[in-house]
Amino acid sequence: MKGNEISVTRDNLVSEVMNMKNEGCRFVTISTALTAEDAVDVLYHFEKDFEVTHLRLSDHPLAEAMPSISGVYFGALLAENELQDLFGMKFSGLVLDFNRTLYLEEEVTVVPLVNNCKVAGTN
Template sequence: MELECTTITRETVVDEVTKMKNDGYRFVTMSVVDLDEENVDLLYHFDKDLEVVNLRMAVPKKEPVPSISGVYFAAFLIENESKDHFGLEFDGLVLDFGGTLYLEEEVQRTPFCKYGVIRKDAEAAAEGTA
C-alpha cells in the first residue's frame, strides 16, 4: 500500500497547515519515520468528510522544525512526543515539555530512534561548554 502525500518544506509547513485548517480539515496526528542517522520524514495527517490528506516533509534531525501547534493547539502533544522519542526540536511550540512529556530528565536515549541522541545540559549548552 502506498501513502499519497503532498510534499512540503520547513518554510511552507505552517502556511500549508493553516490552509488545511481554513479549508475545514481536522488535524489527526503526525507520524515520524526515522530514515537514517541524520534525517526523518514527518507525515502530517488530516481528515475532512472521511477523506484523509497527508503532507510529507523531510527534515534533518538536528534542525528545528516549525511547530504547527499555533495553528492546531492539540499538535503540541505529538510534537512533544516526537521530541521525547526521536530527539526532534520544534520552534514555536505553544506548550513545550522540554523532552519530558513521557521521559524523565535523566533518560539519555530516545526510545524509538534507531540512532542515539545525546541530550546536553541546558546550562552547559547555553554557555557553549556542552
C-alpha cells in the first residue's frame, strides 16, 4: 500500500499533523533514513479508512532539533524517543523525554544507526 505523500517543512510540520488529526487520521509511526552523513528524511505515517498518508520532511540536519508532534498525538513520544536513541536526533517540546535512555543505557556514547557519531557531551 503506497499511499499519499505530502511534503512538509520544519515550520509547518505540527500544523500539518494537526490537520491529519482533525481529519480523523490515526497516527501509525515515524520512520527515518539517512540522506547524507548529517541529514535524514523523516516520514510520519497516518491511516484513515485503510488509506495511508505520509508526511515527508526531507534532508533535515541531524544537529537541528525537530518540533515534537507528541503534543498532538501523545503516542508519538515513543517513536520520537526511539529516534533520539538510535539516530541522535533531538525533538523540541517532547511531552516525555527519556534523554536517550528509552532503549539505551546511559553509558552508551555512540549513536547506533549513524556512523562515527558520538553523543553530544561525551568523549
